Amino acid sequence: xxxxxxxxxxxxxxxxxxxxxxxxxxxxxxxxxxxxxxxxxxxxxxxxxxxxxxxxxxxxxxxxxxxxxxxxxxxxxxxxxxxxxxxxxxxxxxxxxxxxxxxxxxxxxxxxxxxxxxxxxxxxxxxxxxxxxxxxxxxxxxxxxxxxxxxxxxxxxxxxxxxxxxxxxxxxxxxxxxxxxxxxxxxxxxxxxxxxxxxxxxxxxxxxxxxxxxxxxxxxxxxxxxxxxxxxxxxxxxxxxxxxxxxxxxxxxxxxxxxxxxxxxxxxxxxxxxxxxxxxxxxxxxxxxxxxxxxxxxxxxxxxxxxxxxxxxxxxxxxxxxxxxxxxxxxxxxxxxxxxxxxxxxxxxxxxxxxxxxxxxxxxxxxx
Numbered sequence: 001x002x003x004x005x006x007x008x009x010x011x012x013x014x015x016x017x018x019x020x021x022x023x024x025x026x027x028x029x030x031x032x033x034x035x036x037x038x039x040x041x042x043x044x045x046x047x048x049x050x051x052x053x054x055x056x057x058x059x060x061x062x063x064x065x066x067x068x069x070x071x072x073x074x075x076x077x078x079x080x081x082x083x084x085x086x087x088x089x090x091x092x093x094x095x096x097x098x099x100x101x102x103x104x105x106x107x108x109x110x111x112x113x114x115x116x117x118x119x120x121x122x123x124x125x126x127x128x129x130x131x132x133x134x135x136x137x138x139x140x141x142x143x144x145x146x147x148x149x150x151x152x153x154x155x156x157x158x159x160x161x162x163x164x165x166x167x168x169x170x171x172x173x174x175x176x177x178x179x180x181x182x183x184x185x186x187x188x189x190x191x192x193x194x195x196x197x198x199x200x201x202x203x204x205x206x207x208x209x210x211x212x213x214x215x216x217x218x219x220x221x222x223x224x225x226x227x228x229x230x231x232x233x234x235x236x237x238x239x240x241x242x243x244x245x246x247x248x249x250x251x252x253x254x255x256x257x258x259x260x261x262x263x264x265x266x267x268x269x270x271x272x273x274x275x276x277x278x279x280x281x282x283x284x285x286x287x288x289x290x291x292x293x294x295x296x297x298x299x300x301x302x303x304x305x306x307x308x309x310x311x312x313x314x315x316x317x318x319x320x321x322x323x324x325x326x327x328x329x330x331x332x333x334x335x336x337x338x339x340x341x342x343x344x345x346x347x348x349x350x351x352x353x354x355x356x357x358x359x360x361x362x363x364x365x366x367x368x
Contacts, residue, residue, distance in 0.1 A: 022056075066157065086100070162216065233278040255275075255279075268340065
């Protein structure tokens, strides 16, 4: 077995000595297959199971070092979690030629055109519109135009935070649109679990080569406070939801079991919550809030995803006056839009969780 042989799915060095270590392949498979997958990738692809090995993340410094050899650099951000996946400090470390791929465009309302999305992201995050490129690995939106850009360089690197969709985009870009016989084509191993890609993997495309760089960990996102086996769930979704709440007197709103919001309106306040399939929003009276939290955190109030997972997190409480027309974004969870306000609230959340204001992104538009 060549010492340099690596798993084509996740990039880890293959070995046949220890089944409990990354990169394990049964010895007989090296003779049977020219490019065997590691045991972890095989199980993820064929059984959809998360093999019990720790996830691996790259540091920003290691990502930048890996990208030095790439003529084209593409930073993949998640449109449903720009707070957690679009990091201005990291972007400053990348070459000025870096393009920002705004992934999961398919989850936004159809009323929002790509040009509108580019304008709103550019305004909210002070970026040049020319660097922004909305795409979707799900419905292939924007990929034909992206391929035209990729062929300008022999080697293109893809980077970003975990679960932003880098590997899924790469798989779609590597597909031959004329190949109708292999609809489930997959070179890079993809899964909803963070840290699936272990080491940089280079793939030969139709006209260029693509480098899948392992994702960086978002330590200020909600998943950081969730058990490792469940960390993929907040971002795993087929559609984006909106829930509208009219607050006429003091109420408590649980945005999951980890973010508690006390609202005391001067007059009727209208809040709209945007979130994925595995996140819940629950409104109750302030008098019953502690009872609801104690009985339903991890059951009705998600995440966390188990009542056993509830722990004594170190809490931070912040007083916020959310202006009308503004979003309050919670990294990895979703955001709250103030349709009528201002909304005076106290918000309790795990200390270190990133929360920020921005101009309303969807601005009340109904999601798909």
